[in-house]
Amino acid sequence: MGKVLGYARVSTDTQDIQSQKEKLLTLGAVVVFTDTGSGSSLDGRDQLEAALRLLEPGDELLALHPDRLARDTADLLTIGKRVIEKKAVLRIYDPNIVFDGTDMMAEVLLTIFGMVGMMEKHFIKARQRRGIDAAKLKGVYKGRPATISPEAVRELHQQGIGATEIAKRLRIGRASVYRALAA
Template sequence: MLIGYARVSSTGQSLDVQQEALAAAGCDKVFAEKRTGTTTAGREALEIALDFVREGDVLVVTRLDRLARSSLDLQGIVARLNAKGVGFRCLQQGAVDTTTPMGKLVLGVLAAIAEFETDLRKERQREGIDAAKAKGVYKGRPVSVEGDAVRELHGQGVGPSEIARRLNIGRSSVYRAIREEAG
């Protein structure tokens, strides 16, 4: 059985092209999600797909970067598939097919390239942020809550966990605001 997996990084992107390609390739079932590919954490559809596949199945993606952006994650996913007797195939990188020795080799090379591209993208982003900061344009993420609200609740004897819940912020933000007050 061919099982498809489709992924895009943001909610503004469409899964349609991938889902159509996977259906055209003969996938009987397609799992899809809108999550970052830089980690496997929080990718529920991927986890469900990996649990769903059975011995003799083949997991199919349109492009290698739809499955993983790091060679470590890719190797981990492929190892899970291999342990279950499941193959892996990539439509746009047709040589990637773990049911063949050459496909396994190509997979390793392409995984290294995908990770390299991710590192380059991060580096360019960092350079852009640094340049914007030097010009005084980039100020970081906007403040999500005013410290005054945290300090006022803290002054009333409300605990950090309750403050975080009431203001819908992380406890670390609460502790940071309290430290600023004390500092």
């Protein structure tokens, strides 16, 4: 048996990842990779990517729950397939799933829990939307505060500076420059 690499994820900086790390270490992980961010996408999950790259034949990638890996069926199965391509094993603690590419039921369980994650994601977004709509009716929701100054964008533009350079100077995206100029 090779090494056990743990993986933990929380959605926001305000959530505590320590309990996940401690449990993974107790379960045998020699190192725990952690990401903070949405489970809705694999984009930006640098530590998950690092763990997958480090896997060698006989190793194990361990997560406490399927939704810590992904909240999407395709993403969860992609992770599983990447693990078995390395001739390693994906193990999920709760529910107990051991995916090594040889057990059809393990793949079925990954698919089901990926679907559950997608449903949870849908319900979370629906609740958020209802909350925002209710806050707007009360007049307390104003949206996210502006992070750029349209005046600064216009001032640089009036100096003859192009959108790409404005974006670099203000550390914003070019699309934000164009939106500020159009406003």
